[in-house]
Amino acid sequence: MNDFILRIGIYTRPEIRVRFHGPYRGQGQLLEGAQCLKSAALYEPAADDAYFELEQVTIGVNFHWQRNENQCFKGALELVAAPEGGWIAVNRVPLEVYLTSVISSEMSAESDMELLKAHAVISRSWAMYQLFPTYPPQAVPDATDSRLIRWYDREGHQLFDLCADDHCQRYQGITRQTNPQVEEAIEATRGMVLAYDNRLCDARFYKCCGGATEAYESAWDDTPHPYLRRVDDTRTPVAGDLRDEATASRFIRQAPEACCNTRDHRILSQVLNHYDQETADFYRWQVRYTQAQLSALVARRSGIDFGEIQDLIPLKRGVSGRIIELRIVGSRRSLVVGKELEIRKWLSESHLYSSAFVVDRDATDFILRGAGWGHGVGLCQIGAAVMAAEGAGYRQILQHYYPGTQLCPLSTLIPDTL
Ligand SMILES: [Zn+2]
Ligand SMILES: [Zn+2]
Structure with a gap:
């Protein structure tokens, strides 16, 4: 094998x-x-x-x-x-x-x-x-x-x-x-x-969780994967359920100490291929749009004419605080959009760093304040790099981000999965 x-x-x-x-x-x-x-x-x-x-x-x-x-x-x-x-x-x-x-x-x-x-x-x-x-x-x-x-x-x-x-x-x-x-x-x-319950794992990863990792079903289909669930990457456990709007909002507005809350150049350049051209503001980030910019952006990215965008309302969040259903309220129509990647595509020219954000208004401007980079499911690359730099072994890193999994030889799994 x-x-x-x-x-x-x-x-x-x-x-x-x-x-x-x-x-x-x-x-x-x-x-x-x-x-x-x-x-x-x-x-x-x-x-x-x-x-x-x-x-x-x-x-x-x-x-x-x-x-x-x-x-x-x-x-x-x-x-x-x-x-x-x-x-x-x-x-x-x-x-x-x-x-x-x-x-x-x-x-x-x-x-x-x-x-x-x-x-x-x-x-x-x-x-x-x-x-x-x-x-x-x-x-x-x-x-x-x-x-x-x-x-x-x-x-x-x-x-x-x-x-x-x-x-x-x-x-x-x-x-x-x-x-x-x-x-x-x-x-x-x-x-x-990696195996869970003697079955091969779908080992997902991304850049930065923002403090807590997300569940599989917040990003893809509704089948829960027991090893792809919330793991706190913060130095002290996150209090409360980040699916709750008030709890998520508090968490995103703070920047708690976490494995992936780092600006250490040596660590970031291990994981980010073109780090010198990237910003280090991904643990907590901010994007500001005027109402006209946001309305034009969403129309272009979604292909839907909302008219003037009047509100963005998070309806459902995943376990890391990522929005998985967002109501977009426009002067012509309203629509609930999900899951996390679709939201990120509609609200940015490329992709918003993540869908873990809160929406603030400044007069008619929209300010999105967010946490993390990527879908948040599975291993947080920046957190893992920090754990390794602090002396953690690879088994410990994998155990942290994929709880309940075991390392096992491929040859023992594949006959059962065929
Ligand atoms: Zn391919
Ligand atoms: Zn992390």
């Missing part, structure tokens, strides 16, 4: 232009050097150090730094016919090699070893959960004239296991040097995943 092979879809092209560095065997022959392939086949390395190079892979799709570059991969190359025509280049790669690449590009080389080990376990669990989900989604989104409750989960792939872009996890093969610290963390946790 340690050699579980993943099939990663890299891209689709009318023909696949590849350079084999070292011998590859496919369609009954040995190939080396530049090739132009256009038929369904599997090409396997015929030497230990052989790898292949794909031309012009687009990286950072839809980001301002989108560009094309050649990328190199270990393992086998498979060509799969794409339904829209052309060929999908699929890299068959051992799980542990895939993880080394993914975590090296996501985490800084200076990250603490225990943080890297925690990440190795959750990335491994996440990847395998995509192939073997144990809690299939049950509820369907709910849309009427007065309510629009919607969420977004990753749609699975049909022709391969995972894609190489941010939709799944960014994977660039062996194009960049892997980080030796990451290799050590992967090796130290080899084959280990």
Whole structure:
């Protein structure tokens, strides 16, 4: 099971232009050097150090730094016919090699070893959960004239296991040097995943919880996951139930001491890839809109004409204080919107940091005062980095953010989930 092979879809092209560095065997022959392939086949390395190079892979799709570059991969190359025509280049790669690449590009080389080990376990669990989900989604989104409750989960792939872009996890093969610290963390946790009740966990994570973590069903479908529930990240437990409006409002307006309440540059740069361009104001943040700005923004982002926006009223909050149903009151119409991501999309040009916010008015301006960055479900990356810096082991970090889970070998779980 340690050699579980993943099939990663890299891209689709009318023909696949590849350079084999070292011998590859496919369609009954040995190939080396530049090739132009256009038929369904599997090409396997015929030497230990052989790898292949794909031309012009687009990286950072839809980001301002989108560009094309050649990328190199270990393992086998498979060509799969794409339904829209052309060929999908699929890299068959051992799980542990895939993880080394993914975590090296996501985490800084200076990250603490225990943080890297925690990440190795959750990335491994996440990847395998995509192939073997144990809690299939049950509820369907709910849309009427007065309510629009919607969420977004990753749609699975049909022709391969995972894609190489941010939709799944960014994977660039062996194009960049892997980080030796990451290799050590992967090796130290080899084959280990998170399990709850002997079932593989859906190990979600995000940047900063804001003081308390959220339950799964506040962000996605209504199936509770017992290990994805509220955990206090504050130094002293949060008093009260943050689903209660008054309690949530008090909590968000304060900035209690918490694992993720830090401005330590060394810690933040471990988790935030482009930290130097980011703001450190995510534990508690603030956004101000004039009424005209907010009305235009919501109209553009929702595609709904509310007229002049007159009020934003939180109707339902999750266990971390994140709003999961918000009433938007306009001069032309009112609507209840949810869940957390839809609210964040409508109230910002990109995404609001989180839906844990309170709304204040200053004359006709709207001021959103908020807490945390991301959906808040599962591991808080900044909190985990702080825990590691303070000497916590990766088991302790995982136990904190995924209560009631155990670390266990993948090989003991997968037969039961098949
Ligand atoms: Zn994908
Ligand atoms: Zn946190």
